[in-house]
Amino acid sequence: MNRTLRAVLALVATLAAVLAVPGAPETAGAAAPPPGQATRYTMTAFTNSSESNMYVYESPDATGFTLLKGPAYTPPSGMIRDPSVFRHTDGNYYLTYTTRTWSALSTTIGFARSRDRVNWTFLYDYTVPISGLQRAWAPEWFVDTDGSVNVILSASVAADGEWVFKPYKLTATDPALTSWSTPVLLSGLGPNHIDTFIVKAGSVYHAFAKNETTKYIEYATASSLTGPYTFRRTGDWAGFGGYAEGPALVPLDNGGWRIYYDAYSAGKYWYSDSHDDFATWSAPTELPGLTGFVRHLTVLRETVPGGVGLPTGTTRSLRSVNHTDRYAAVRANGLGHLDPVTSSSSTAVKQSATFTVVPGLADANCYSFRDTTGRYLRHWDFRARFDDADGSAVFAGDATYCARPGTAAGSVRLESYNYPGRYVRHYNHELRVDLHQDTDLFRADSSFSAVAAWA
Structure with missing residues (x-):
């Protein structure tokens, strides 16, 4: 999320952050269409x-x-x-x-x-x-x-x-x-x-x-x-x-x-x-x-x-459409990457690429992703990372993504809820939230298949 805009939004969210108990915010109502639409x-x-x-x-x-x-x-x-x-x-x-x-x-x-x-x-x-x-x-x-x-x-x-x-x-x-x-x-x-x-x-x-x-x-x-x-x-x-x-x-x-x-x-x-x-x-x-x-x-x-959706309440791994041996993963520093995972990978590596899909923190008809330690996929300066929820509206927006059709059958693209037009994508094997580009490469880089969880 842009630091300057974050400062402005933080002022708006201050009251909510003060009153909220740290932890996962309650999921908000919905503006996006429900599943099946x-x-x-x-x-x-x-x-x-x-x-x-x-x-x-x-x-x-x-x-x-x-x-x-x-x-x-x-x-x-x-x-x-x-x-x-x-x-x-x-x-x-x-x-x-x-x-x-x-x-x-x-x-x-x-x-x-x-x-x-x-x-x-x-x-x-x-x-x-x-x-x-x-x-x-x-x-x-x-x-x-x-x-x-x-x-x-x-x-x-x-x-x-x-x-x-x-x-x-x-x-x-x-x-x-x-x-x-x-x-x-x-x-x-x-x-x-x-x-x-x-x-x-x-x-x-x-x-x-x-x-x-x-x-x-x-x-x-x-x-x-x-x-x-x-x-x-x-x-x-x-x-x-x-x-x-x-x-x-x-x-x-x-x-x-x-x-x-x-x-x-x-x-x-x-x-x-x-x-x-x-x-x-x-x-x-x-x-x-x-x-x-x-x-x-x-x-x-x-x-x-119509539309595409994800099964909430389940654990999934997000496999890249154009790098099918790599998966969205969180590293020890909390940053999101596109890492290789195989059946012979360690338990820690498999867990790093395993997420629970939950209703979106900012909109229940979109999605949030929680890693095995309870942290949420969110963006900060448009870099994808995993952080503990702080109960604020800003965090909820950062950690909510709406599913759009991906480039492969059954795949999804994850659009930022509070920055429409920006998508989770991999670049140099780093996960970012970048502006849509009208190229086949960008559409493929931002497409993921939700497959059976590694852990």
Whole structure:
């Protein structure tokens, strides 16, 4: 775990640590899906190479995306920008998107439908009824807690100026999503904000929008979808940098939020995470494998049947998928390594590669691993080690890992619970918790088979 962030989190966890009796913390509730279910993230994006085609990707962790189909959809008009996806109550997936290139006047937004996220059918282009409309851009789905289906779009009108954008709300007036309410201006999100993306947490609406004047993504809140919104953070408040646009947010399995955004002037795509109700954000990280290729994307999170799991309450050994004679093991100094173990190894060596799988200390639907002395696998400065539990929330997060599919049948990859996108992997036979890399080597290095315990 990063030392600087550890100091900050330790302040938050101080009370819990003081009150807790040293030893194994009680397992927490669950944000991750239960056994037999899995999280699935679907991404839709247009690309740097083409405004005519949409690509569809899938991920179990919101970090490493694999291509489902690309190109997956080309509208009859031959133009698709800023595709936004959601799943409706009818079981279908729906797209809305910008129908013209950035330099052209546009008064319509497009709609398409799919049953499987891969094969899409054009529905219609909708002429947005805003007086003096010159550009209708970046429509984003927003489903409110009352079940209403809305599209939030950025529009410029002649009276304000060709490039002055404000957000408007359209609400579907029929279940088939074929008719829409009169556009309503969202108050407070002006005078020139574009690419507005809204999420709701509790009773509060949280809006993230690009200030087209300063080129920063800014943050506002309101008690009503239509406002009035009050800006809480402006300028480079979160460290996202300037010339950033197209913010899109999605919830993570540990209860946090991830924002993706297009650093268009640098030709890169970034993400950042928040675990304190949008107050602070992690250092921006380039989206592995897709940065520089995808443009203005959205990501849909669903819980679906399937996934991989481990048998809790049992002892297992974790065999490397790409070094099948080596196993995750703890050495005398407490550090994790990938060591050779055979039937002729000593009892001490076999015990060093034997762990009890228990429900995750921070989330009971994830996992923690206890060695034969009772210590837990955790990370410190992103080095894997085994320590005695101290009863704190920080330790529980450090010692919890969520199972993702590995590269071999039945194998798992262990994603850090409090650092989503980082995985237990071996490097020079040391066990580390490293950021996902879009390479076959990294995926293999971070894949383990839970086999019969050596001891």
